[in-house]
């Protein structure tokens with residue numbers, strides 16, 4: 001059976017981008033069709049300026065939202081990265097496989113390190129090595145597929161390179177994984193700045209729909225979305241990025257096609273109104289289930305405990321064999 005691994009970082013409240021680009025597919029498809037592991041990757045949240053109490057809160061909230069989105073612990077494994085030591089154990093071996101040059105080429109490193117420099121925070125060394133830890137997340141489980149949004153493609157490519165290199169040098173140890181992406185909405189853009197990705201770590205919230213936003217807030221944000229100077233509703237990501245983004249969001253909600261939907265609208269206002277209602281309806285059941293789960297943290301903790309146990313059992317033999325392959329002396 002195909003094995004799938006994917007993760008989400010607790011650096012902010014989960015967004016519509018996270019949901020449409022990744023989480024929704026995990027819940028609607030992957031957990032039924034594959035052997036799937038989904039992870040709240042909390043160690044990754046430490047690569048930028050962070051508040052410990054907030055990371056803790058956001059980690060539990062992310063786990064609750066994954067369950068609220070429909071992940072069923074009877075069908076898939078849901079856990080927190082720092083509960084399974086194999087991720088950091090393997091990460092070091094992969095640091096000894098990756099090169100400085102290939103890590104400095106990562107787009108997210110370039111963007112985030114530039115931001116950190118501007119704000120005077122200093123660039124944490126872990127921001128550079130971050131994709132290596134991500135590779136370890138994936139390779140420790142010998143995952144075949146990694147369902148992610150567009151922005152993670154480059155990191156999965158690096159993971160593939162590291163797996164191939166390691167296997168060639170030290171003997172076949174890892175499965176070479178591939179990224180999979182949703183048919184639409186693989187890159188949901190910020191509603192106020194349709195040239196930038198809708199990202200949970202961004203400061204300004206007006207262009208970001210959070211999964212836990214009230215229905216009225218969602219409506220307001222979508223109705224105020226920046227569109228383009230034209231009038232005609234056309235699907236053109238280059239020249240009409242704002243409208244194209246709304247069409248993609250609507251298409252994702254309705255399992256439709258953005259190009260076809262464009263033909264059904266004569267004004268931006270009508271498109272915005274329908275998109276807002278579609279998103280509100282899409283998120284309604286999720287918000288309701290989340291409220292119930294938030295009231296029962298003991299249940300969520302239990303799911304995470306069992307998930308970590310299962311994950312550990314899968315990762316340990318793989319990481320142990322990587323240790324041996326690389327030349328480390330086994331415990332006598």
Ligand code: TYM
Pocket residue numbers: 005006007008009010017018019020021022023041044133134135137138146147148149150151152155185186187188189197198199200
């Ligand atoms: P993160 O936490 O930024 O995002 C989680 C998932 O949501 C997708 N996503 C989006 N998709 C479409 N439009 C958007 N605007 C949007 N924003 C986010 C991301 O592509 C991702 O699939 N490095 C990863 C976390 C990670 C990981 C892993 C993922 C760590 N280890 C191993 C897969 C496998 C990240 O920062 O995702």
